[in-house]
Amino acid sequence: MYIHPSALVEEGAIIGNGTRVWHLVQVRPGAKIGEDCIIGRGVSGVVIGNRVKVQNYVSIYHGVTIEDGVFVGPHAVFTNDKLPRAITPDGQIKSADDWVVSPTVVRYGASIGANSVLVCGITVGRWAMIGAGSVVTKDVPDYGLVVGNPATLIGYVREDGSRRSVDIHEV
Numbered sequence: 001m002y003i004h005p006s007a008l009v010e011e012g013a014i015i016g017n018g019t020r021v022w023h024l025v026q027v028r029p030g031a032k033i034g035e036d037c038i039i040g041r042g043v044s045g046v047v048i049g050n051r052v053k054v055q056n057y058v059s060i061y062h063g064v065t066i067e068d069g070v071f072v073g074p075h076a077v078f079t080n081d082k083l084p085r086a087i088t089p090d091g092q093i094k095s096a097d098d099w100v101v102s103p104t105v106v107r108y109g110a111s112i113g114a115n116s117v118l119v120c121g122i123t124v125g126r127w128a129m130i131g132a133g134s135v136v137t138k139d140v141p142d143y144g145l146v147v148g149n150p151a152t153l154i155g156y157v158r159e160d161g162s163r164r165s166v167d168i169h170e171v
């Protein structure tokens with residue numbers, strides 16, 4: 001395990017063997033990060049499997065589960081509050097208990113392209129591929145390739161990321 005001197009790993013966070021936590025990363029209590037991961041800046045309160053790569057400037061919050069072997073490109077954003085509001089209908093600041101976490105799951109081997117946004121409450125399937133800059137609002141099937149805003153399914157990929165010549169209507 002390697003933790004860069006500028007990283008803040010708070011008490012109660014669990015980090016697996018062989019994982020490297022890079023500069024200015026904050027890992028909050030309750031976070032569970034597996035073995036042999038590489039963690040860039042902006043991660044807090046999440047569950048991360050083994051051999052996961054989280055590139056720099058990714059924001060991952062409580063309610064997100066990332067399984068083994070997932071790639072998360074730079075500047076990707078995971079949300080966890082579907083209907084965010086700073087204040088209640090009568091104008092009071094919302095407290096930490098005043099909102100609902102919608103869980104998001106990213107399954108084994110999937111890749112999240114750079115600068116994507118994952119609207120919470122969705123599951124990204126095994127080995128799925130999210131194109132750079134996508135806004136993902138719905139579940140993505142296993143091996144599915146989605147792009148755009150809102151992201152739509154345009155095909156399927158293999159484990160190495162290359163396109164499969166299969167029509168989206170055939171699967």
Ligand SMILES: CC(C)(COP(=O)(O)OP(=O)(O)OC[C@H]1O[C@@H](n2cnc3c(N)ncnc32)[C@H](O)[C@@H]1OP(=O)(O)O)[C@@H](O)C(=O)NCCC(=O)NCCS
Binds near residue numbers: 078083084135137138
């Ligand atoms: C926009 C939003 C409020 C809509 O929520 P909703 O009313 O429950 O909407 P739904 O999930 O039913 O989606 C309705 C349609 O809008 C699309 N859509 C939803 N959010 C979208 C977004 N952010 N960008 C583009 N399209 C979006 C959906 O794909 C769906 O399209 P369809 O009718 O063609 O199937 C929500 O999706 C969102 O983006 N919330 C903000 C989350 C956030 O930034 N949180 C920050 C704190 S963590």
